[in-house]
Amino acid sequence: MTDDTISRRELAEQSRLLAEQTDRHAVALESILAILRSPRLDDRAARAMATDIAAATLVELRTANDEQTSTLFEPVVGAFARLRSDLRPLVRFGDLDVQFVEPPATGRALPGDVAFAARAIVRSAVLALVDEGESRRVRIQWDCDGLNLLIGIRDDGTGQLSVHDDSLRPIAERVSSLGGDLDVSATAGWGSTMAVRLPLDPPAMPEPLADNDAFSQREREVLRLVASGARNRAIADQLTISPNTVKFHVSNILRKAGVSTRAELAILATANARRP
CATH class of the missing domain: 1.10.10.10 (Winged helix-like DNA-binding domain superfamily/Winged helix DNA-binding domain)
Structure with a gap:
């Protein structure tokens, strides 16, 4: 293995860890806002829960590098469980009803970068729907065909979503970087469906700029x-x-x-x- 190959992998890992931390920050902040805005909690309870979320997130962020660097493969059900854990506060206290469809337990283990990308894609999609404010329900489904991780995200919004929307640009870039496909279909007044295919054996990184x-x-x-x-x-x-x-x-x-x-x-x- 050449020094160039090692350097490229180190740079890719640093980029991945930074993106993971950014996503976790965003989800934590949205969760805290949802708690503080929730009509089901009084001020004292909301402050206490928001403080707990912030403290727990801080601990997770401090240990994130060690955890992620050591994770080469994740069982698909374990990766999905981590996604549910990430979104739990936002789902519990937000205005968006999120339904999770569990992947098959027999699915092939996911490479660490694919598991990370899959969670990041779903978190980005959910945060985009929260910011849009038009959807009240979203359905998240993972499946595995042995060669690819298949992600389905369906909402009940206005049905105006397009693959060219700026809100989907981070998702499109992640999918493209792993050699996958992103497809968005929408029906006015009925909602939108986002279908993502992520190969479980992502393509090798291209060579450095040579000329x-x-x-x-x-x-x-x-x-x-x-x-x-x-x-x-x-x-x-x-x-x-x-x-x-x-x-x-x-x-x-x-x-x-x-x-x-x-x-x-x-x-x-x-x-x-x-x-x-």
Whole structure:
């Protein structure tokens, strides 16, 4: 195994852990807000429960790196149970009725990155529905066909959801990074259905960027800032160009690099910079 391969895996793991912590923060904050807003609790009880949630989440976040790094495979039922645990406070005290359909107990164990991505996808979808405020019920189902983890998420909202919606962009990027598929179907007035397929044997990461000559000087500048984690507005301000121009450059860079997301691009750019 080469040093480049190890470096790429380390970078991917760091990115995964950061995304996991971000999702856990979001779910914890939404859960605390749901508790504080709940008409079923008086002020004293709400404060006590919110404090308990915050304290428990803090402990989980402090130990998250050790737990996730050591988890190479998870039984599908165990991964689903962790998802239910993550969402339990939000489900209990929020306005969204979440129904869980258990996966088969005989399903193949999930690689750690697939289990993480599956939970992140569902959490992102639920948080998007909470923010939208139009849905009252959502049904979450996992299944496994031996080669893929199949995720189904159905809501009873306005039925206007599209695969191109900004709220689904983080989900689409996660699915794409694992070589999976995302399909969204909607019927006006009846709700939307999100179908996700995640291969249990994800594709190997692409090789680092090998030829910077493929990029123009401006594209190299944009690439450097993307790799640092800067968003389009910050890049535009620093380079004194418009956000639309930044989007144009990022699109060209993604195409030339042969990747589909900014996260993959940042990992490859950083790995390339570390090469001797």
